[in-house]
Amino acid sequence: MSDAMDGRADGHGRVYQASGDQHIIEHHHHGDASPAAWASTESVRQPTGGRAPVVLRDRxxxxxxxxxxxxxxxxxxxxxxxxxxxxxxxxxxxxxxxxxxxxxxxxxxxxxxxxxxxxxxxxxxxxxxxxxxxxxxxxxxxxxxxxxxxxxxxxxxxxxxxxxxxxxxxxxxxxxxxxxxxxxxxxxxxxxxxxxxxxxxxxxxxxxVGVLPRDAAAQVLYDLAPETGTMDEAAEIADRLGRLPLALTLAGGFLSHQVIDPWTMTRYGSHLAGHEPVDLIDRGANALTDSGSRHLVSQTWQLSLEALAAQGFPESTVLLRLMACYGADPLPLTLLNSPELNDVLPRSRAETALRGLLDQSLTTLVDVGVRCVQTHGVLLASVAVGTPHGQATKSARTAARLLDAGVPAIPEPGPQDLRLRLLSPHVLALLRHATDVSVVTEALDVAVRLAIALHRTGDYLSAWELASDAAAVAQPVLGAEHRLVLSSYARAGRALFRLGRYEESEALHRRVLLDRERLFGPDDPDTLDSYEGTSDPLFELSRVSEGLALLRHAAMGRQRVLGPTHPLTLGARALLLSRVPPSELAAEVDSTALPLPQECALELGPDHTVTLQARLNYANALNRLGRFEAAIEDARLVVEEYQRRYGPDFPMTLSAQTLYASIRAALGDVNLAVELMATVVDTRERILGAQHPFTAFSRRRLDEFRAKADHQSPDGQP
Incomplete structure (x- = not known):
């Protein structure tokens, strides 16, 4: 969105703040300066995808x-x-x-x-x-x-x-x-x-893997509900359900959990409507299609929901219809623990509603590092098709509001949050299901913010995929000129830039910029964001004067529209410190009475991301101007702050350490510079490999410092 913040650094310690999303530039390749390592890795030691069968029949x-x-x-x-x-x-x-x-x-x-x-x-x-x-x-x-x-x-x-x-x-x-x-x-x-x-x-x-043989299918149902009928009766129901394992599991879950008014298999069979399943089996198992399987499954869940309603749990139907707005991936349970749920279901009844679905085998609990509920995709598709239009629209609106509540309004840099990553497929599923313009609009807004959040953990590939997919899905409904569609493409452009795909990034940013200028005017905050976004790849494509003109346009426009102390305005000024040519750098550094880092600390606080980026950019600007004594203390403090926040292996920490080593070497403390750079080289070689350009650059810098150390006398003098 237009109030995002970006920042980056190169191997010389060059860091700049664009709109709050951090990354690194070195040797015209990009890495991460997002403030998080992989802090919340999902579990891969246990299966997802539903509960295990009591006994695996046939096969x-x-x-x-x-x-x-x-x-x-x-x-x-x-x-x-x-x-x-x-x-x-x-x-x-x-x-x-x-x-x-x-x-x-x-x-x-x-x-x-x-x-x-x-x-x-x-x-x-x-x-x-x-x-x-x-x-x-x-x-x-x-x-x-x-x-x-x-x-x-x-x-x-x-x-x-x-x-x-x-x-x-x-x-x-x-x-x-x-x-x-x-x-x-x-x-x-x-x-x-x-x-x-x-x-x-x-x-x-x-x-x-096809449908089960008749005897095995009957045994599956009998395994789940042995007290409700005979094997012959189970075989008859199995035929009616096409011998599809999922349908049999749902039927068995229903029969085994009727307490107040227990059902027999005979009673269950009499309630199965239609003859199409038998016809499908008569044509052979291979003739059964996914649409046919949805039809078979629909008979089972309808009976299960009717039974739950009769037992005093009509909310289970509402909850399942809500969940059908999402995808078949694990859905974090925290999403269902939100006041927005009251729009369709009293929040106090959510636990009971979910328990009913679990008891009927309509959904299952899984733990992938975050506690989730997961429902089979065939079941979700069948429920979605069977939901009346008015109820489907209401469910979709609530589904969008729940996602909206689960994603920060202004995502901040921080550790990876697995819960946010788990929401990505559900946002896209809702966008694909929804037909109401207001629902698509709200879901796309969530998708854009979620892409920003993923971006700010350094997960640029996921951010690009989500932003570009969301824009493509929403565009036919909202139109190519909708503000949110353009914002989604702009986010995709920023992610492409972080991935080093400069030509693609520039082309996408340019297209969005032209549309925003035409639709919203040159001073609209989104247009100003596009000026800055478009400038990024231009610098890396050696179109420096063009990029600098756009960046200055963004900085001046933000100061005029947002005010001189807005984080985006201060961020753009910090970015300029890393982009202006050496001939103009002194004027940029000395243009105000109060140095930029102090101004940022005063307006935003000393711990703000923009403040930290400004301190590093300013220290590097002083280094480029040869003002080493003025730069050394800020450079040291910034290294310590990055280490404290993100750890010693974090890319921005290594870039800041490279800057600090360079200043130390310039001041004659070459042995310490060698020690600092040796750490950088070892870390990058371990993380990126010996041949990576970042590693190669760091090794060359280390060789320079070592050569300088070899020419120094024991007392440190040349």
Whole structure:
């Protein structure tokens, strides 16, 4: 949004504040100066995707094949389970996961691969589980190193053999685009997907998972509700439900939890409407489609909700319809503990409503590092289709307000919050479901703020994906010229810049700038934000005069429109300190009676992000002017502050330390400069690798200091 703040630093200690999102520039490559390491990594040691079946029926031959694969020392294998939604692919994967983790003596690693952001986050959590450091994870999240390479490097070096499950990989392009799917000498990969085309799985062993045979389907239902009928009656219901495991699980959950007025299987069967399921089975199991599975599932959840209402829990229906506005990914429970829930459901009844859904097997609790509720995608799609229009609109409005309450109005730099990352697929799901303009508008506003929040943790890839996807989904409803659509594209442009994709960033920023100038005028805060955003890639593309003109336009416009003490105005002035040429730098530094860092501290407070950035930029400006004595103390204090806030491995800490070392060397304390730079080199080599440009730059600077030290006399004199 237009009140965001950005900041960055280069390898010479050059740092600047644009709109509160920090990053590093070195050698025309970008890293992170976001204020967080990977502070909240999700759990990958337990499966998600619903509760495990009581007993996994049928699948005997498939399970024997997969058990043998994980029981042996054979690695370098990929197995793909494919089939329609609700057919039990995840249940098979859970059974294999459990076997591998116990009898197979392997580490089980489970990743939800439903979308790009969830996949990458889960895979980086795998890297963390296999020993990746916070610095390495931070570098991967902000594009300083290839995320997939880090993950597979750690998997290949794992001390223990492993089984990696990639669940819900229904968009195989996400796996291919990031090179996420590989083989390893230390483990086995198991994928579940609806996509069976061999072109997606060229090196994998494919296994189809379909509906169950009649006897096995009947046994599933009987396992769940043995007191409610006979095996023959269970078989009849199984036929009516297409022998689809998900539908059978929902039916069994219903039958096993009726206490006040227990149902028999015969009674349940009499309430199943229509004959289409039988017709589908008559045509053969392979004829059953995802739309057919939704139809089968709809019969089960409708009966379950009717029973809950009869027992005095009509709120369960309301809650399930609300949850159908979101996606099938884990949904943080904190989202449902908000006053905004009162719009459709008394908050005091939320616990009871959720308990009813859990008892009926309509949803399940999962813990991925944050306690969540998760509902099968086929069930959600079926509920969404079956919700009357008026109720669907009301549910969508509440869903948007709950997300709005869960995302900060002005995201601040800070540690990664896993709860925020978990909201990304649900914001996009709501945007795809919603048709009401007001709902789409509110959801897009949330998406923009969430992209800013992700950006400020240094997760630039996730920020770019969310912002660009949200804009593309909302544009057909709101129009290409809507302010929020343009804001979303502007956020995508900033993320592209952080990822070093300067040409793409400049083109996107330029397009947004032209639209904002035309629609809102040159002094609109969003237009001023675009002037600054467009200037960033121009400097990196060596179009310095053009970039400087835009940056000055932004700084002067903000001072005129927002006032001289607004954080964005002060941030733009700090940014100018790093961008003006040396011939103009003295005038910029000496243009006010009060130095910029002191002015920022007075107006914003000494701990404000803009103040810290201004102190570092100002110290570097003094360094560039040769005023080393004036710069040294601020440079030292800034290094200490970055270390205190973000730790010694944080990229901005290393950039600040590089500046401090340079000033020390200029003042003749070369031995300390060598010591400081040696630490920087060692840290960057460990995090980024020996060949990374940041590492190479730091090593050259270290060599310069060492050469200078070699020419000094023992008393420190040349």
């Amino acid at each position: 005997t031959e498939l399970m024997e094949r997969l058990r043998a694969a994980v029981a042996s020392d054979a690695f370098h294998q990929i197995y793909v389970l494919h089939g329609m939604g609700g057919c039990g692919k995840t249940a098979v994967a859970r059974a294999v996961f459990q076997f591998a983790s116990t009898e197979g003596s392997r580490v089980g690693l489970w990743v939800n691969a439903a979308d790009r952001t969830t996949l990458r986050s889960g895979m980086l959590a795998v890297a963390a589980d296999r020993g990746a450091t916070e610095g390495e994870l931070l570098a991967a999240r902000n594009g300083l190193r290839a995320s997939a390479d880090l993950v597979w490097e750690r998997l290949d070096r794992s001390a223990e053999p492993w089984l990696l499950v990639l669940d819900n990989a229904d968009d195989p392009a996400s796996l291919r685009d990031g090179s996420w799917l590989r083989t390893s000498p230390r483990g086995t990969v198991l994928v579940t997907t609806r996509q069976a085309a061999p072109r997606w799985w060229p090196h994998a062993e494919l296994h189809h």
